[in-house]
Amino acid sequence: MIITPRHHGWLRVWDAPTRIFHWATVILIAAAWWTEKQRMLQAHRLIGYALFSLVLFRFAWALIGSSTSRFSAILRSPAVVYNYARHELFRRDAEHHAGHNPVGGWSIGAMLLVLLAQIVSGLVAVDVDGLESGPLSYLVSFEIGRLASRLHAQTFDILLALICLHVAAVAFHMLYKRDNLVMPMLSGLRRWESERPSLRFAPLSRALAAFIACALIVWVLVNVVGRV
Amino acid sequence: MLAYAATPAIVSAIKARQANFKEIGGDFKAVSDEIKSGAPNLSAVRSAAHDLNQRAGGQLKYFLRGSGPESGVTTRALPAIWSDGAEFAKRNGDFVRAAADLDSAAQKGDVARLVAARSALGMICKGCHEKYRAEEE
Numbered sequence: 001m002i003i004t005p006r007h008h009g010w011l012r013v014w015d016a017p018t019r020i021f022h023w024a025t026v027i028l029i030a031a032a033w034w035t036e037k038q039r040m041l042q043a044h045r046l047i048g049y050a051l052f053s054l055v056l057f058r059f060a061w062a063l064i065g066s067s068t069s070r071f072s073a074i075l076r077s078p079a080v081v082y083n084y085a086r087h088e089l090f091r092r093d094a095e096h097h098a099g100h101n102p103v104g105g106w107s108i109g110a111m112l113l114v115l116l117a118q119i120v121s122g123l124v125a126v127d128v129d130g131l132e133s134g135p136l137s138y139l140v141s142f143e144i145g146r147l148a149s150r151l152h153a154q155t156f157d158i159l160l161a162l163i164c165l166h167v168a169a170v171a172f173h174m175l176y177k178r179d180n181l182v183m184p185m186l187s188g189l190r191r192w193e194s195e196r197p198s199l200r201f202a203p204l205s206r207a208l209a210a211f212i213a214c215a216l217i218v219w220v221l222v223n224v225v226g227r228v
Numbered sequence: 229m230l231a232y233a234a235t236p237a238i239v240s241a242i243k244a245r246q247a248n249f250k251e252i253g254g255d256f257k258a259v260s261d262e263i264k265s266g267a268p269n270l271s272a273v274r275s276a277a278h279d280l281n282q283r284a285g286g287q288l289k290y291f292l293r294g295s296g297p298e299s300g301v302t303t304r305a306l307p308a309i310w311s312d313g314a315e316f317a318k319r320n321g322d323f324v325r326a327a328a329d330l331d332s333a334a335q336k337g338d339v340a341r342l343v344a345a346r347s348a349l350g351m352i353c354k355g356c357h358e359k360y361r362a363e364e365e
Contacts, residue, residue: 126257128364130260131347131353131354133257137257138265141257142253142254146253227266
């Protein structure tokens with residue numbers, strides 16, 4: 001059997017759509033925070049719509065995407081999570097996971113859910129002076145809009161805490177377990193010496209179609225249903 | 229700061245101004261939502277603008293001396309309202325005039341004037357909130 005050097009020792013774990021989603025979300029969350037701090041609310045809303053499209057796409061990709069990006073790989077059963085936390089999490093010689101580990105998967109699920117809550121609360125939020133508001137705020141009362149605005153601030157704190165936990169976990173893998181998780185999220189490839197699992201990768205055309213559909217849903221919600 | 233048991237008059241003044249501001253916020257939102265629709269429903273705008281105007285004129289009397297944070301009642305009203313009472317009264321006058329202007333534009337059905345009056349009033353809301361109201365925790 002001939003093993004080409006290029007593929008030997010490396011395993012493709014993340015597809016391009018998942019990686020693009022990841023880094024675009026990192027940049028856009030930072031930009032959303034910054035534009036809010038500067039009270040550039042028009043830019044903040046546009047960033048929110050982009051994040052909304054991305055998050056919807058990520059949920060769709062968890063249903064129809066590559067095997068490492070699916071819900072079945074993200075949200076593992078409590079027994080699997082328990083066994084991983086008990087026997088593998090703190091062991092340096094534990095086997096690597098091709099994709100999310102069982103604990104990390106739930107942290108991804110939590111971040112996606114909180115990010116969705118962040119976006120939905122922003123859509124109906126109303127500024128105290130009534131000058132700035134989300135595009136769907138006309139559908140709710142002033143009181144509910146103000147409540148959404150407070151929730152929008154609180155879910156951001158929760159999101160920040162989850163992001164810190166995520167970064168700390170990646171640092172823990174890097175420093176304690178000598179397992180670099182950042183490079184695979186950039187290149188899609190991770191080092192792999194043991195038996196290769198069978199992973200399925202979805203075609204890029206499917207990702208493109210799904211993203212366009214998600215962006216269209218957001219566009220209709222904002223520009224047809226919404227009032228800006 | 230020394231907190232003492234606020235008199236019933238103080239407590240009811242605080243509650244009244246807060247409730248009134250909430251109604252004003254709701255009225256302002258109703259006007260804004262109609263403007264943003266591109267084709268404002270003028271009868272909705274008129275009733276909201278009129279209600280806002282009525283309420284704006286009645287706000288100052290609820291800012292009784294002693295109804296700030298020292299009352300012990302939960303309020304985000306800052307001491308500057310009373311320590312710089314002349315400035316607060318002047319700004320209240322601006323607010324009352326801007327509300328009357330909004331109402332008059334609405335009753336005449338002059339959409340261009342309504343849009344301008346809405347922005348002007350919104351900026352007055354914002355100016356006082358920044359100066360006289362504590363940040364939300």
